Amino acid sequence: MSTPYAKLPAWADYGLIPLINLxxxxxxxxxxxxxxxxxxxxxxxxxxxxxxxxxxxIAFTLFYATTFIFTGLxxxxxxxxxLFNIGTEGQAxxxxxxxxxxxxxxxxxxPWWLIFPMAIVAAAAFGALWGLIPAYLQAKRGSxxxxxxxxxxxxxxxxxxxxxxxxxxPAGSQAPQTRNFLSGxxxxxxxxxxxxxxxxxxxxxxxxCFLLALVMAFLVWLLIWRTRLGYEMRTYGxxxxxxxxxxxxxxxxxxxxxxxxxxxAGMMALNPVMGDQHNVAIDxxxxxxxxxxxxxxxxxxxxxxxxxxxxxxxMLYQGGAELAFEMPAISRDMIVIIQxxxxxxxxxxEHMFRPYIQALFASVSPKTVGMEAVKGxxx
Amino acid sequence: xxxxxxxxxxxxxxxxxxxANRDINLEVTRGTIHGIVGENxxxxxxLMSILYGFYQADSGExxxxxxxASIKTSNDAIALGIGMVHxxxxxxxxxxxxxxxxxxxxxxxxxxxxxxxxxSELDRLEREYGxxxxxxxxxxxxxxGLQQRVEILKALYRGAEILILDEPTGVLTPAxxxxxxxxxxxxxxxxxxxxxxxHKLREIMxxxxxxxxxxxxxxxxxxxxxxxxxxxxxELMVGRRVLLRVEKGEAEAGAVKLSVRNLTVKDQRGVxxxxxxxxxxxxxxxxxxxxxxxxGQSELLEAISGIRRAVSGTVMLDGKPIDVTGVxxxxxxxxxxxxxxxxxxxxxxxxxxxEEHENSILGYHDKQRFLKGPFLNVDAIMADAKDKIAKYxxxxxNPRLKTAxxxxxNQQKIVLAREIEQDPGVLIVGQPTxxxxxxxxxxxxxxxxxxxxxxxxxxxxxxxxxxxRSLCDRIxxxxxxxxxxxxxxxxxxxxxxxxMAGVEQQEAxx
Numbered sequence: 068m069s070t071p072y073a074k075l076p077a078w079a080d081y082g083l084i085p086l087i088n089l090x091x092x093x094x095x096x097x098x099x100x101x102x103x104x105x106x107x108x109x110x111x112x113x114x115x116x117x118x119x120x121x122x123x124x125i126a127f128t129l130f131y132a133t134t135f136i137f138t139g140l141x142x143x144x145x146x147x148x149x150l151f152n153i154g155t156e157g158q159a160x161x162x163x164x165x166x167x168x169x170x171x172x173x174x175x176x177x178p179w180w181l182i183f184p185m186a187i188v189a190a191a192a193f194g195a196l197w198g199l200i201p202a203y204l205q206a207k208r209g210s211x212x213x214x215x216x217x218x219x220x221x222x223x224x225x226x227x228x229x230x231x232x233x234x235x236x237p238a239g240s241q242a243p244q245t246r247n248f249l250s251g252x253x254x255x256x257x258x259x260x261x262x263x264x265x266x267x268x269x270x271x272x273x274x275x276c277f278l279l280a281l282v283m284a285f286l287v288w289l290l291i292w293r294t295r296l297g298y299e300m301r302t303y304g305x306x307x308x309x310x311x312x313x314x315x316x317x318x319x320x321x322x323x324x325x326x327x328x329x330x331x332a333g334m335m336a337l338n339p340v341m342g343d344q345h346n347v348a349i350d351x352x353x354x355x356x357x358x359x360x361x362x363x364x365x366x367x368x369x370x371x372x373x374x375x376x377x378x379x380x381x382m383l384y385q386g387g388a389e390l391a392f393e394m395p396a397i398s399r400d401m402i403v404i405i406q407x408x409x410x411x412x413x414x415x416x417e418h419m420f421r422p423y424i425q426a427l428f429a430s431v432s433p434k435t436v437g438m439e440a441v442k443g444x445x446x
Numbered sequence: 447x448x449x450x451x452x453x454x455x456x457x458x459x460x461x462x463x464x465x466a467n468r469d470i471n472l473e474v475t476r477g478t479i480h481g482i483v484g485e486n487x488x489x490x491x492x493l494m495s496i497l498y499g500f501y502q503a504d505s506g507e508x509x510x511x512x513x514x515a516s517i518k519t520s521n522d523a524i525a526l527g528i529g530m531v532h533x534x535x536x537x538x539x540x541x542x543x544x545x546x547x548x549x550x551x552x553x554x555x556x557x558x559x560x561x562x563x564x565x566s567e568l569d570r571l572e573r574e575y576g577x578x579x580x581x582x583x584x585x586x587x588x589x590x591g592l593q594q595r596v597e598i599l600k601a602l603y604r605g606a607e608i609l610i611l612d613e614p615t616g617v618l619t620p621a622x623x624x625x626x627x628x629x630x631x632x633x634x635x636x637x638x639x640x641x642x643x644x645h646k647l648r649e650i651m652x653x654x655x656x657x658x659x660x661x662x663x664x665x666x667x668x669x670x671x672x673x674x675x676x677x678x679x680x681e682l683m684v685g686r687r688v689l690l691r692v693e694k695g696e697a698e699a700g701a702v703k704l705s706v707r708n709l710t711v712k713d714q715r716g717v718x719x720x721x722x723x724x725x726x727x728x729x730x731x732x733x734x735x736x737x738x739x740x741x742g743q744s745e746l747l748e749a750i751s752g753i754r755r756a757v758s759g760t761v762m763l764d765g766k767p768i769d770v771t772g773v774x775x776x777x778x779x780x781x782x783x784x785x786x787x788x789x790x791x792x793x794x795x796x797x798x799x800x801e802e803h804e805n806s807i808l809g810y811h812d813k814q815r816f817l818k819g820p821f822l823n824v825d826a827i828m829a830d831a832k833d834k835i836a837k838y839x840x841x842x843x844n845p846r847l848k849t850a851x852x853x854x855x856n857q858q859k860i861v862l863a864r865e866i867e868q869d870p871g872v873l874i875v876g877q878p879t880x881x882x883x884x885x886x887x888x889x890x891x892x893x894x895x896x897x898x899x900x901x902x903x904x905x906x907x908x909x910x911x912x913x914x915r916s917l918c919d920r921i922x923x924x925x926x927x928x929x930x931x932x933x934x935x936x937x938x939x940x941x942x943x944x945x946m947a948g949v950e951q952q953e954a955x956x
Contacts, residue, residue: 305798312795
């Protein structure tokens, strides 16, 4: 019979629970810091100051966040169609190949504002194609998307290693990377925006891709909650049977969703490749695809949440680097541990504290009790 | 002086703003069968869940055998001798009967001794209560009637003195239900107490000693069964007089709208579920397919509506074929005027996580009037949803509310409103009133008859014989994938029951 239905108020669902998860992650991380004999409070101050204290720090934080917004959106789009795309890593890597081809061909002749749109298209197309194959195998052959996308990450890595030590490597170079792009393929920095607020920036890679990421976040929101395609994706995501009943083609919706997801993943490569390094090097994605999974989960698959979660992870990356520099006892690996704890509590154990909080709400105000976890929903 | 087995005093339980139980008092006498009736959402299951330790009451007292009891988990309930047979069986399909019975009651880490003990104990229980069942049979191989018997044995094995059955006959044939009632009577004679939750008044009249009626979370009356009538109970349940049988005129059947010939459908495992079925539905008539759940009715509906691919056979809609063995697309069939209210509204007919207005376009979301280019025309969709809410009295009337938060009856109205308002020529409906309360049943039946009177062809599949008999102009009975007989609406329940059980298969296959 009828299930009791009330749920937590939105502010608790979207604000309180992530905050508690985050706090627990930092408390546990603090214990680890104590374990290596450092002062956890000082470490926390260094971390936050490193990320937000100076103009350069903010620029770096937002640069990393840009990358994570793309990968988070990529994971979220697929997840709305109940596809767990683990392949964001590989799709971004292959997206980098598309950018390399465009930039290496035109950087001597065209200005950045002509190359940038071409590179966006190439990155999206290459990422989408890398998502297409697992999607086709899922839709037509029933090969599980989790397995195939993981395998495609390895294939992407192998392909890129082959290309970057062979055909794409300039003759005589010993570095496994393309030649550096000429200035035509360098994206303008956004550091002047932060400087407007009076902060000083030495040199930081924050570039126009940040704006592109925000635009994509808005477009993803539009896609998921305001278009027919998004409606069909959500229908399939919640209930494949209902989708079949509604006349939505399973094959078409899986392939479309995965290609959009792959395209967003591919676009992530624009940020480090054209905005920062100005070449394509081995392993330039360096795990951002996997971080995207945590970002998407922590952001509850909503673009606004994803942008916020991406900034949090950007802060961890940037602040973490400062921390490793300031506290010799805390090595680079320690930072990875702290990031891992955030992922663990905010992503994997997302629902751990929910029942207790619901019980608490139930005892305080019976009007707001929820008996079951309610999945995140749209705007 | 009869002693009370269970006393509930002043039980209150709220879920959010919903007061599922308010100030409930109930006394169940030892050694009797006590029925609890009420519409869906009246709070029957909540009350029993409190008794069985799934929920805690906000306030109130429970006494078992005269002593105050604190029931925090189902283990507490079991220790107090309370057993529960759930509506949806809690059995492990690929375990044997014996393994299921000791599940959760294993006495030590090695199973051998538990199994030996259980076998002799089971033997005793079977003899004592006439509950024969092969202890080594696998659950998945047993018919539902026997699976239910295993559930009862499970409770008795744990020493239950008080047995709660939640909607036990929903999945049973009339014959199986009768057998269940004999078992319950036997349990009563042995001094056990039975609490029977149901919304079927016929069963209440047939078997209970006392009946309590719940409405909107309150206990509105308790009667001795011999001193009440079905009409009085129905009125108490709904709070007003209800028509148990819809009034309708003679059908004026016209041309054949939907024609099925030699349709055969297999399931994923390759088992034939629909076997060479042929039937016609004419304009202006309601054809009903009766049968015990699982005899191929679901697959038949799915094949006709394009959800499941058929192996062979033809289906004609308005004289033109539907490609049921190939790529029949539900979207295309909708365009051709075939609407479908699926039997599983939770997973097929609705997306429960969607807001109401999103579900009111499911399947019609590709229609131009709901779109602006690639975008959803949210204003048009909302206006349309509000329109349907008003027309079908869907409550609460908020198109922004999540669909899961509507009651079963209102969810069904959302689906019906969506399908009927498209003005289809053919409407096929699976289980029109499953899990729907009495008030809404009346409404839904009237709507279907109105469709018929407008000259639409309506095909109804239902496991509720009463519904089929009161609604349909022709009744087809399905057994083991075949249509085993056709009867008029005046066919007796016994006659249909025998057909449904496959007893008269030879004589009936006309």
